[in-house]
Amino acid sequence: MCQLLGMNSNVPTDICFSFEGFCARGGKTDEHRDGWGIAFFEDLGCRIFLDDNPSINSPIAQLVKQYPIKSKNVIAHIRKATQGEIGLENCHPFQRELWGNYWVFAHNGNLDNFEPNLRGIYQTVGTTDSEKAFCLLLETLRQSFPNGKPTLLELYPILKTITQNLSRYGIFNYLLSNGEYLFAHCSTKLHYLVRQAPFAAAHLIDEDVTVDFRALTKKNDQVAIIATLPLTDNEIWTSISQEQLLVFQNGNLIM
Amino acid sequence: MCQLLGMNSNVPTDICFSFEGFCARGGKTDEHRDGWGIAFFEDLGCRIFLDDNPSINSPIAQLVKQYPIKSKNVIAHIRKATQGEIGLENCHPFQRELWGNYWVFAHNGNLDNFEPNLRGIYQTVGTTDSEKAFCLLLETLRQSFPNGKPTLLELYPILKTITQNLSRYGIFNYLLSNGEYLFAHCSTKLHYLVRQAPFAAAHLIDEDVTVDFRALTKKNDQVAIIATLPLTDNEIWTSISQEQLLVFQNGNLIM
Numbered sequence: 299m300c301q302l303l304g305m306n307s308n309v310p311t312d313i314c315f316s317f318e319g320f321c322a323r324g325g326k327t328d329e330h331r332d333g334w335g336i337a338f339f340e341d342l343g344c345r346i347f348l349d350d351n352p353s354i355n356s357p358i359a360q361l362v363k364q365y366p367i368k369s370k371n372v373i374a375h376i377r378k379a380t381q382g383e384i385g386l387e388n389c390h391p392f393q394r395e396l397w398g399n400y401w402v403f404a405h406n407g408n409l410d411n412f413e414p415n416l417r418g419i420y421q422t423v424g425t426t427d428s429e430k431a432f433c434l435l436l437e438t439l440r441q442s443f444p445n446g447k448p449t450l451l452e453l454y455p456i457l458k459t460i461t462q463n464l465s466r467y468g469i470f471n472y473l474l475s476n477g478e479y480l481f482a483h484c485s486t487k488l489h490y491l492v493r494q495a496p497f498a499a500a501h502l503i504d505e506d507v508t509v510d511f512r513a514l515t516k517k518n519d520q521v522a523i524i525a526t527l528p529l530t531d532n533e534i535w536t537s538i539s540q541e542q543l544l545v546f547q548n549g550n551l552i553m
Numbered sequence: 554m555c556q557l558l559g560m561n562s563n564v565p566t567d568i569c570f571s572f573e574g575f576c577a578r579g580g581k582t583d584e585h586r587d588g589w590g591i592a593f594f595e596d597l598g599c600r601i602f603l604d605d606n607p608s609i610n611s612p613i614a615q616l617v618k619q620y621p622i623k624s625k626n627v628i629a630h631i632r633k634a635t636q637g638e639i640g641l642e643n644c645h646p647f648q649r650e651l652w653g654n655y656w657v658f659a660h661n662g663n664l665d666n667f668e669p670n671l672r673g674i675y676q677t678v679g680t681t682d683s684e685k686a687f688c689l690l691l692e693t694l695r696q697s698f699p700n701g702k703p704t705l706l707e708l709y710p711i712l713k714t715i716t717q718n719l720s721r722y723g724i725f726n727y728l729l730s731n732g733e734y735l736f737a738h739c740s741t742k743l744h745y746l747v748r749q750a751p752f753a754a755a756h757l758i759d760e761d762v763t764v765d766f767r768a769l770t771k772k773n774d775q776v777a778i779i780a781t782l783p784l785t786d787n788e789i790w791t792s793i794s795q796e797q798l799l800v801f802q803n804g805n806l807i808m
Contacts, residue, residue, distance in 0.1 A: 342678050343641025345603045350595075357620045365612045386598025394650060398676040419674050421653040423597050 300390070300406045301330055302488065303374040304473040304524035306480035306546035310340070310368035311521050315500070315509045318363050319529045322504035323376055324353030330376035333389040336362055337402040338369040339477035344400040348389040370548075371475045375404035380427075387424035391473075392432050394420055396440060397447035399476045403432040406526055407469030407485055431470070435460050450479060450545065454553060457481065458543050465541070473524060480546040482524045484538035490524040491535050492549060500530045520549030555645070555661045556585055557743065558629040559728040559779035561735035561801035565595070565623035566776050570764045573618050574757035574784045578631055579608030582759040585631035588644040591617055592657040593624040594732035599655040603644040625803075626730045630659035635682075642679035646728075647687050649675055651695060652702035654731045658687040661781055662724030662740055686725070690715050705734060705800065709808060712736065713798050720796070728779060735801040737779045739793035745779040746790050747804060755785045775804030 303320045305313050317336065325331045334353040337346040345367075353359040353376055375390035382388040390404035405428035412427050419440060420433035435457075442448075442456045461483050464470050471488050474481040482488060493500075495518070497511035524546070528535040538544060545553035558575045560568050572591065580586045589608040592601040600622075608614040608631050630645035637643040645659035660683035667682050674695060675688035690712075697703075697711045712729075716738050719725050726743050729736040737743060748755075750773070752766035779801070783790040793799060800808035 340605075340641045343603070343605075343644070345641060346601070348598070348600045350598075357616065361612065361616050386595045386600060389598070393648075395676060395678060398678055400678055421650060423650060423653055423655055 300375055300377045301328070301526040302404055302406045302471060302473050302524070304480055304482060305369070305372040305521065306549055307370050307519070307521040308548035309516075309519055310370055311519070312366035312368050313372050313374070314363055314366055315502070315507070316523055316525070316529055317374060318507055319502035319504040320374060320376065320525065321353045321359050321363060324359070326354045327504040330378045332377040332379040332384045333386070334359065334374070334376040335389045335391050335404070336372065336374035337391045337393065338367050339371040339400075339475065340369055342399065342477060344393065344402060344477065346391060346393055346402070348386055350384055350386050350389055371477050371480055373402050373404050373473045373475055373480070380408045382424055382426035385424065388426045388429070390428060392429050394432070394436055396436050401436060401474065401476050403435070403472060403474050405431060406471040409464065409467035409470065412467040431464050435464070450553070454545065461543055462541070471526065478547065480522070480524070482538065482544045482546065484540060484542050486540065487526055488524060488538045489526070489528050489535040490522055490538060490544070491533055492520060492522045492551065494520045494549070499532070501532050503529060503531045522546045522549050522551065555630055555632045556583070556781040557659055557661045557726060557728050557779070559730070559735055559737060560624070560627040560776065561804055562625050562774070562776040563803035564774055565625055566774070567621035567623050568627050568629070569618055569621050570755070570757070570762070571778055571780070571784055572629060573762055574759040575629060575631065575780065576608045576614050576618060577759035579614070581609045585633045587632040587634040587639045589614065589629070589631040590644045590646050590659070591627065591629035592646045592648065593622050594626040594730065595624055597654065597732060599648065599657060599732065601646060601648055601657070603641055605639055605641050605644055626732055626735055628657050628659050628728045628730055628735070635663045637679055637681035640679065643681045643684070645683060647684050649687070649691055651691050656691060656729065656731050658690070658727060658729045660686060661726040664719065664722035664725065667722040686719050690719070705808070709800065716798055717796070726781065733802065735777070735779070737793065737799045737801065739795060739797050741795065742781055743779060743793045744781070744783050744790040745777060745793060745799070746788055747775060747777045747806065749775045749804070754787070756787050758784060758786045777801045777804050777806065
């Protein structure tokens with residue numbers, strides 16, 4: 299299976315610290331060696347770095363660890379292949395356009411015997427269950443709102459229903475964002491924390507690295523971090539309940 | 554206006570040498586400072602590096618210059634904004650999915666008073682004439698082949714017609730690829746060459762760098778390079794005629 303990392307904040311924030319610890323799980327402190335990827339929204343734009351090399355050996359991951367790209371919505375993924383070959387086309391996050399926004403999706407889990415009839419607008423390029431689920435999810439959202447982009451209150455129950463339907467096929471932890479909201483669904487394992495004033499120092503589990511956020515933040519900054527497993531050993535992470543679909547906006551848990 | 558660089562080859566090939574010269578035009582030897590991007594197909598997968606910083610100052614461009622990513626289809630672009638703000642969402646190449654393949658597009662030129670009615674499947678995220686043209690192009694291709702992916706012989710005349718229609722709005726040099734073919738349309742300015750045995754040394758115009766391809770190639774290798782302006786000063790570049798739509802596959806000019 300894979301691991302997920304997400305960030306949602308009220309000011310553009312870099313993810314170098316969290317990504318450093320997360321990245322170590324891609325072949326150093328854990329076994330997720332089958333590729334990795336990270337998506338950064340910057341306003342409406344989105345840049346995605348993908349690599350089918352283990353993150354721990356990847357020159358692109360080195361760049362991402364060192365180059366502080368500032369974003370309000372980030373989704374990262376390290377892969378341990380369950381379905382689909384090792385290859386760039388099967389690396390998460392996946393991206394498609396819907397209602398004039400890019401949507402980005404990464405999945406941790408495994409959907410068994412899941413063969414949706416994707417004859418509509420969104421088709422898969424690779425061979426993972428994850429990309430199939432993403433395409434079906436966007437297809438259903440699009441069909442549910444033929445007049446265009448809904449409000450969050452309109453969208454949420456539909457997304458929840460699609461998610462419940464997909465969860466019947468197996469483990470379906472995921473992160474999804476359109477650059478405004480970050481949706482986090484827990485099927486079996488997903489944790490989060492919100493960093494806000496008073497800020498403190500945080501220490502990674504996977505690398506002996508400490509960052510003192512007091513020196514890096516302003517008092518109104520608010521940053522939510524969502525991860526399969528906690529990344530730091532001196533902060534309190536909340537375990538998301540099974541079958542919960544959370545929504546983060548501007549670093550706040552809003553639903 | 555902008556500059557384009559494309560590569561199409563029969564074996565996965567890195568573009569470090571050509572990109573080095575091209576990159577210098579993003580703020581050093583030329584004025585294209587408003588962002589840049591490069592897309593690499595690897596089989597069905599595609600990775601795109603985008604940056605709204607000038608390529609000459611970009612840490613991501615440094616990585617791309619030094620890290621030999623091997624690909625059979627590459628499209629790169631450096632931007633001098635004509636329409637649309639400077640921002641990540643307006644950096645080329647743009648990517649969408651069609652018929653289960655990623656399609657990638659970059660444009661050099663300017664389309665005046667071009668306001669297509671994009672109410673279908675493909676909508677723009679940014680505000681450039683280029684992304685509008687790409688969306689309209691894919692929308693028209695999709696509608697023209699409701700039963701799915703056509704052959705190249707079926708696709709070519711339709712693409713040619715769409716291209717002619719779009720060219721009425723202004724300058725429309727472009728590169729387009731689905732990972733198999735590289736389409737190159739010349740409206741005003743576009744050049745190409747095919748490197749094949751016997752290989753020789755090549756020297757960049759924009760940087761004092763020489764590469765001896767004899768040491769780097771096998772005798773059956775074939776690599777087409779397409780660029781707005783020639784990149785080397787000791788090779789023969791062919792100027793593509795106005796209104797020509799060329800197709801490259803496996804490093805060969807096939808149409």
